[in-house]
Amino acid sequence: MTLPRIEYNHAYLDEQTKRTIRRALLKAVAIPGFQVPFASREVPMPRGWGTGGVQVTAAVIGAGDTLKVIDQGADDTTNAVSIRRFFERVAGAATTTDTGEATVIQTRHRIPETPLAEGQIMVYQVPIPEPLRFLEPRETETRRMHALQDYGLIYVKLYEDIARFGRIATTYAYPVIVNGRYLMDPSPTPSFDNPKLHRSPALHLYGAGREKRIYAVPPYTDVESLGFEDHPFEPQRFSQPCAICGSTGVYLDEVVLDDRGGAMYVCSDTDHCERTAAAPAAAAAAAAERAPSRRAGAYERAHSTRMHTFDEQEGAHA
């Protein structure tokens, strides 16, 4: 028995498929916020683990690109590592953890803290692209609602939140209106990140592999988070700074320390945290000794001298 040899194309997807995805992307950019159906292909990860994002990245990444992959804001979470390694392996892609260096950033659930620049592409992994899905399960119906700009239902939902909890109780996947026309799910990013989309100089591409939809927010597009005059949109706020780098005004992860309610708060964006922590600390360390490499030292050092770093940083970031 001779088995066929198994070989894969550069960047895994065949060129024809990349073209069909690019056509869907062009349409998505032309109609900001509109969900373009596309023939989502299988990729070597399970559905629901970023297959839409992987297809979009495979379709847009070129020889000159540098890829960053984050999950929950972190470069070193397992799925981010897995996807980054996939592109290193099949596309020979240059990768980085530095937001500023990256030309393509694939993400799940966060937008980096470092402001994005023109020419950068954000690629979002989207589980449920339809912002009306939990109000109306039928696709035939929701497509009609988008066509007629019939968005009353979502306002009723937000109103019901207020009636029940006294405020809008949507904390992530907070719906937005793009370019004054289409209602869009910004993917399950915390509403904290929503303001970063408004008139962002970067191109934002959203890929939902399992649901077979692509949509986009082109650079410098209006993105308005829904709200009411008396109950305007309010993103999350954290009262404390990051315990490692001291940053304020950033999104924090809560790290449970013990079973008595003890917790510390640290940046969800690991790249931001490492660089903020390393900048002054490295200078101090260099004076004492040879500066350790950025990746090797930042965490452990910040960790062991946590309180110290915190004090040091507080003034600079207040």
Place this chain on the structure above:
Amino acid sequence: MYVAVKGGERAIAAAHELLARRGRGDRAVPALESDQVRDQLGVLVSRVMNEGSLYDPDLAARAIVQAQGDALEAVTLLRTYRTTLPRYGATVALDTAGLPSERRVSATFKDLPGGQQLGATFDYTHRLLTDAADDEPAGEGLGTGLRPARPAEAPAAADGHLDARMPRISDLLGAEALLEEHVPSPGDPEPADLTREPTIFPMSRAERLQALARGDEGFLLSLGYSTQRGYGRTHPFVGEVRVGEVEVEFVAPETGEALPIGRIEVTECQMVNQFVGDAVTPPQFTRGYGLAFGRAERKAMSMSLVDRALRADEFGERRVGPAQDEEFVLAHSDAVEATGFVEHLKLPHYVDFQAELVLIRQLRAVHRQRDRAGHETTAGDRVGQSDSIGGTP
């Protein structure tokens, strides 16, 4: 703590290493070869080929070994490979009437042209777990008969002492116009390909059948079963189930003629269902159709039940069960998508969860304040009330 929450490349590599070791098991036992799987676990191979939408027993067997027997994982592997292959076009429609079947049973007629043929079936075996004694003769002992007495005997039954021609039961009924005709869609267009074109509801029946053919056997089985229990009843009869090898023909553009390109084993089910009719059309039986690769009788039967149930609108039937709801059935029948999304809940969600934590603490703080204010005004008659917010978002 903090560092331990995060994963990392070394952890992934070590986990995969462990997976490989667990999959290999005891090294004193010979490793499982994929040709053993192909030949001896043929039913599982059929399932993986069906849901993987690729007829290739060798690759399916390889996928099963690589997946350590996890059928859905094997299906995923097969699909992930399949999607990279070029697509040359559609074959000529299979002629399932023209070739002798290994198995063919009808529940609607006792005798029919071509006869009934039991073939390789688990039906009527006694489901008694037995020792895998190599010398147990077929049909004796406990009657499992799963081991052929002489390996050459089983295939001998298959090659045609029966009539070469086995007209489909649906054609027999069709001749009297008792059964709705099978007519292609207007213009007989090339069937769409779900794996290469976007899915938009409502789907054509061809697309629906493709989706069902790729659908999870267990899910379709349960949905089909639900129609039998009253959730969209269709009064089904098995007109015919047949299993056999058919020739696949392809029209090569160079020659313009249909050329045989190989043979595949398929299982076909024609379900004959309750009749419809109105003032204009005399009553006619309707049909549900199922076709699957390899030996996959349960799949083909379930598929034909669900296919018929999904035609509710066509026959002006009221939709009362989930099996009649196209979006519900087709959006959830794909087990690869389902398992991926269910299992993605293992991925970290701390960012979203944090957002919920922030909110719930705020809501509880507001509630406590209100509670305290309440205490002051009502002089403590609410002591002991819980500070829960009284509802989950």
